[in-house]
Amino acid sequence: MNETAGQVILVDDEPAMRAATAQWLELDGYQVTSFDSAEQALRSLEHTFDGVIISDVKMPRMDGISFQQHVAALDAAIPVVLVTGHGDVTMAVEAMRNGAYDFIEKPFAPERLLDIVRRACDKRHLVLENRALRQQLAAGTGLERSLIGNAPAIRRLRQEITDIADTPASVLIEGATGTGKEVVARALHDLSRRRNANFVAVNCAAIPENVFESELFGHEAGAFTGAQKRRIGKLEHASGGTLFLDEVASMPMQMQVKVLRALQEREIVRLGANDPVAVDIRIVAASNENLIDAVQDGRFRPDLYYRLNVVSLRLPRLCERDGDLPLLFDYFAQEAGRIYERPVPALSPACIAALGAHTWPGNVRELKNIAERYVLSSLPPHERLPHMLGLLPGSSGMFDATSGRSLAELTHDFERRILEASLRKHQGNIQDVMDELGLPRRTLNQKMANHGLERRQFVS
Numbered sequence: 001m002n003e004t005a006g007q008v009i010l011v012d013d014e015p016a017m018r019a020a021t022a023q024w025l026e027l028d029g030y031q032v033t034s035f036d037s038a039e040q041a042l043r044s045l046e047h048t049f050d051g052v053i054i055s056d057v058k059m060p061r062m063d064g065i066s067f068q069q070h071v072a073a074l075d076a077a078i079p080v081v082l083v084t085g086h087g088d089v090t091m092a093v094e095a096m097r098n099g100a101y102d103f104i105e106k107p108f109a110p111e112r113l114l115d116i117v118r119r120a121c122d123k124r125h126l127v128l129e130n131r132a133l134r135q136q137l138a139a140g141t142g143l144e145r146s147l148i149g150n151a152p153a154i155r156r157l158r159q160e161i162t163d164i165a166d167t168p169a170s171v172l173i174e175g176a177t178g179t180g181k182e183v184v185a186r187a188l189h190d191l192s193r194r195r196n197a198n199f200v201a202v203n204c205a206a207i208p209e210n211v212f213e214s215e216l217f218g219h220e221a222g223a224f225t226g227a228q229k230r231r232i233g234k235l236e237h238a239s240g241g242t243l244f245l246d247e248v249a250s251m252p253m254q255m256q257v258k259v260l261r262a263l264q265e266r267e268i269v270r271l272g273a274n275d276p277v278a279v280d281i282r283i284v285a286a287s288n289e290n291l292i293d294a295v296q297d298g299r300f301r302p303d304l305y306y307r308l309n310v311v312s313l314r315l316p317r318l319c320e321r322d323g324d325l326p327l328l329f330d331y332f333a334q335e336a337g338r339i340y341e342r343p344v345p346a347l348s349p350a351c352i353a354a355l356g357a358h359t360w361p362g363n364v365r366e367l368k369n370i371a372e373r374y375v376l377s378s379l380p381p382h383e384r385l386p387h388m389l390g391l392l393p394g395s396s397g398m399f400d401a402t403s404g405r406s407l408a409e410l411t412h413d414f415e416r417r418i419l420e421a422s423l424r425k426h427q428g429n430i431q432d433v434m435d436e437l438g439l440p441r442r443t444l445n446q447k448m449a450n451h452g453l454e455r456r457q458f459v460s
Helices: 013-025 038-044 064-074 087-097 110-139 142-146 151-166 181-190 209-217 253-265 291-296 302-308 322-340 349-357 362-378 381-388 399-405 407-425 430-437 440-450
Strands: 005-013 030-037 051-056 081-086 103-107 171-174 199-203 240-248 282-287 311-314
Touching: 005 013, 005 038, 005 110, 013 030, 013 381, 013 407, 030 038, 038 064, 051 064, 051 110, 051 291, 064 081, 064 087, 081 087, 081 110, 081 181, 087 103, 103 110, 103 142, 110 430, 151 181, 171 181, 181 199, 181 240, 181 282, 209 253, 240 291, 282 302, 282 440, 291 302, 322 349, 322 362, 349 381, 349 407, 362 381, 407 430, 407 440
Parallel strands: 005 030, 005 051, 051 081, 081 103, 171 282, 171 311, 199 240, 240 282
Antiparallel strands: none
């Protein structure tokens, strides 16, 4: 059996019942600490307790209902399972409304209690994990709060940003849409000595070609029809600070020549003017395609490419950051909960599996959108993510329009993720996996074979 199933505090004033219940739990791998009174249990309890409390309702001095209220005052998220006699059911149901996790009526089958404890332990672990992650974000540096994650690619990216932020070197950021290129550009600015000057972002793909020069270089009054007064351009406005050229591959070819000259000479000339204006800017450019391909296709000047690409940063796709998904999702969901003043339900194991099953073509931007929808949804919490990500029949997921994968493919991937998560959690213990997923042995064996999963892969 798995020796690290979880911790249980057991409170019961009847020695025989206490011993029998402890034995059932210990045989299933739980670490059990027993008490014959609620007062003793409370004295040993801390808000960091990573487990489940099982308490009889009828006890002298402090009963289970009062005990649950004291536990809730310490930490309302500690799961308390109440053991009741027949006459105590109404009382136990009321206690659940007040925060108890569940109740079980005597006499009960050990399997029923073990099932409740497993689910309660999973919930408690998720609560504490999310708390730890939020504390990590709160205690982290500004860079750790803006570039959230523990994946190796993100840790490496944070180090690269730290190394080059306070240099004048031009930086080229390459990454797919939604990976956070502007976030990285702003981090480079905020960590540099230019932080007190302007950070000016220009989306080169969004500016019409006929006004591109005016936007970047500015113009004098009367320079063209409608130019009624002088206007400072983006390059001049960014002087002393950072100019971020997003989607730089979309810059018109004739403008590339002028931008290159401005960078080389460190001066610009407004439209309609003769005298140059000195500018001191650091350039950070970004592209969602490999810019060298644009050079080879004749769409981008090689001399400008080499001017921009003094240092290059590559941003990973979200599918390359699998372990960061729950952390990022929780961060965005908590932000959405604060903005919309809505509660944020904890992620269930099935929801975490749903996060991993999706391909995330929109990357972090898509994840943020889904987190907001999760907070605003009226569906039961355990159905929200599978429904939004197209993993339930009749759901409004975006898989068919964005990922190019069929429902069958996504369902297959989702099932594999759940099986892997359960096998990993139980270290290959087939009986525990059968119990958690509610599968007969033959069905579980067949599904594992379909997905190429073997028990030995997960035995530590």
